Amino acid sequence: MNGMKPQKSFAHVPTDGANTAGGSSVFGGQAPSHKKWLTGIKENIWAYVFLAPALLLFGIFFVYPFVYSSYLSFMDWNLYNDAKEFVGLANYQALFGDPVFWKAALNTGLYVIGTVPVSMILALGLAILVEKAGKLKEFYRFLLFIPVVASIAVVGIIWSLLYSPAGGFINQMLALIGIQGPNWLNDPKFALVSLMIIGIWSAVGYNMVLYIAGLKGIDPQLYEAAELDGASGWQQFWKITVPQLSPVSFFVFIISIFNSFQVFSTIHIMTQGGPNNATNVVIYQMYQEAFQFFNIGKASALTFVIFCAVLLLTVVFIRSTQRNVHYE
Amino acid sequence: MAVPTKKIKAGFFHSFMFGVILAILFPLLWMVLVSIRPADQVFGASLFFSTSFSLESYKQVFEQRPLGVWMMNTAVVSILQTAGQVMIAIFAAFAFSYFRFPGRDVLFYFVLVTMIVPLQALMVPTYLIVDTMGWLNSFAAVIVPTLASGYAIFLMRQFFLQVPKELTEAAKMDGCGPLRILRNIYLPVSIPAITALSAILFVTNWNEYYWPLLVLTDEMKQVLPVAITSFTNEGIVDWGPTMAVATLTVLPVMVLYFFLQKNFVESFSQSGLK
CATH class of the missing domain: 1.10.3720.10 (MetI-like)
Structure with a gap:
């Protein structure tokens, strides 16, 4: 236990550990050359590629269920019947x-x-x-x-x-x-x-x-x-x-x-x-x-x-x- | 004079701690005791002092129930689940800690939200999705919906943020691309952390109850934590065999915990989630 304070992670989350890869051209102290800028874009594409599996799964099994159940909350449905009937706020x-x-x-x-x-x-x-x-x-x-x-x-x-x-x-x-x-x-x-x-x-x-x-x-x-x-x-x-x-x-x-x-x-x-x-x-x-x-x-x-x-x-x-x- | 008093104090303290720990671990000790006693001695406090020993209960469950199948199922599901979670978390956490890209903070907040909202709350729509995909009674139903773990991503990012920047800068100078930096710098440095995270995830997956309960109904597809509850739904509960299965359910996790205890406890406490 290195005396860590767990709650820190919540409070400081998005700001610490800001990284340098894409930012090097900005903070490098010299004018960003065209080539560096391109590398930045390229590297950012990698970031989205690495995030893709997680985001895709979160989309299907977190965001969509939330949207889907909000939709179903306005429906009358018994699971085994195909027919869903719109009932407004009746469920609530x-x-x-x-x-x-x-x-x-x-x-x-x-x-x-x-x-x-x-x-x-x-x-x-x-x-x-x-x-x-x-x-x-x-x-x-x-x-x-x-x-x-x-x-x-x-x-x-x-x-x-x-x-x-x-x-x-x-x-x-x-x-x-x-x-x-x-x-x-x-x-x-x-x-x-x-x-x-x-x-x-x-x-x-x-x-x-x-x-x-x-x-x-x-x-x-x-x-x-x-x-x-x-x-x-x-x-x-x-x-x-x-x-x-x-x-x-x-x-x-x-x-x-x-x-x-x-x-x-x-x-x-x-x-x-x-x-x-x-x-x-x-x-x-x-x-x-x-x-x-x-x-x-x-x-x-x-x-x-x-x-x-x-x-x-x-x-x-x-x-x-x-x-x-x-x-x- | 001072030395003996100190020793008496210490003796008193440790006996007290021993008593407290015994009381807290009592339910688990009871489980093991019931499982190794003859069937007619399951109830009663005398159990504690009884010396009779019998593996009858274990024999009985192995003979009468598909215990081997359940163990295999639980192992396969939790290993695949863990491997998938760790891999996805490594890539996502690397993206969050190495890159600086538009939308990073928003996406990371989103990951935090997925940690906070209890997955139990989404069991109905998730069940319906899994049903639509035709996955009910298959391991995919248990594994796939939990593959993206906000908890794993969060912890892995914490580890990756500790990777010294000089290392990555040097590698970048040498013209290393992100994949090589991940493989040659981030991963080797984080091996102890990844081991600990894998162990925690494995234990969580092995113990998972409510979700397999919903999607695996076929007896031969079941995992141990769900299978064991079927023992108490039978009117008259046969406690010996039930506790034998309970012991076998807990045992692998305890062995893992024993060998990785230090990493385990520390990583658990860094995360905030069970």
Whole structure:
């Protein structure tokens, strides 16, 4: 970890590393000769050639799907019938009039609010502990990162067994101390929380690694100076560690929000959005509308809504980065 | 006097860390334990202390299910996917880092947008496109839509920006074209980075769930993460064999992670995306 600050890459993206190939004739200090200018054009053609495969694929599998689903959101179509009927805004009306959509939107928000702060706090705690571990630092980091690498499908399966109401490990442990555990995944009060716990579990190691990188970037002299002034460990944490980590925290915060916003696999494997939509989220509802109810129009309307929500969130974040986060 | 206190403190600290790590890794340990116990001992805390050992579950899945086919499918799909993603990313990132051409910044912003928008959000139209092309139940359906990876392009560009400019300038003086500069300077310098990126992409592709779930429905075409969920959809779940498949799904990734851990963790943290 060379003390890199990941968020830098976002902030400085298009300006750093400006290159020289085409620009050499401009900055070379001499009048651009005809030949050099031609070479510039030639080299630029190479740039477009190199970009072509990526841009072509993005066009087919990113831009076009977006345009296509916007179009479908105005159509009534059940996937197996060739006839698409133009229905205006009916799909959007159906979506916004559907209590399941509002339930799913609320659940998505709850899931994000429930997982992001907890996983960040735990990750910071673990990062600080790991940094204090001396020779075993790397080893601990290696172990704590393992859940991130495990397939989310497998994770869902394992936790289904752990949560199982009768013989599952969690309820057996609770029984030992005299508590009768709930039916985690089938009780509307506990189902979403159960999924949040998994979300936190699989995100912590990842956030921890980002925090470890951030901690390494803090100038040790700050702590030495605080030590001389007689600041306690707790004061040092609040007055040095937390403010110094604020860019990293901001980065972790955004990444965590986008990742938890996308939760799908654990829901599909463990609860299918149930019981009674207690774990339905917007991405899952979109899946249900398209692939279970074959209501492509409504699913596409939801796709468009999610897309807009993500873009809006991104714009808000970019603006607040420019305003609030100090990089140096 | 000071030395022993310090040692006790350290001992306490490391036992605490050991406890925390054990708690966090517990679900994965449980998976392995369930997979190597006799069928009648799957439930219960006694499992933890039980000494009985049986590979019955593994034998059972290998005999009753096309496990070899699933493993092969997963390997083929993720290797092809990774190779394609890395190649496309190398060319795109080279264009972004070596050239200065009209539209570069706009196009790069566009790549960033593709990273931010969750692909899950586009699953419906993408499914319809793949269906139109007649790719359902073929590996092309899994591989092609993910070949252009904004994440891979972004990371590769970060690596390429670190290539010393003196090197490229010297090569240009000698009359090297862009292709030769890419091959003789950028690629050799970036080999560790490319290895790390490939490993991360491979793991992500190997673990991919929601997309193969939609486009590969034929049992013989399935990949492990999707195949394993079919075990729990059968009413009464046979946990031993299920966890055997789970263990086999995670194992290759863990081996890779073990050998490339350092690069792996660092590159992961540079990117911001899983």
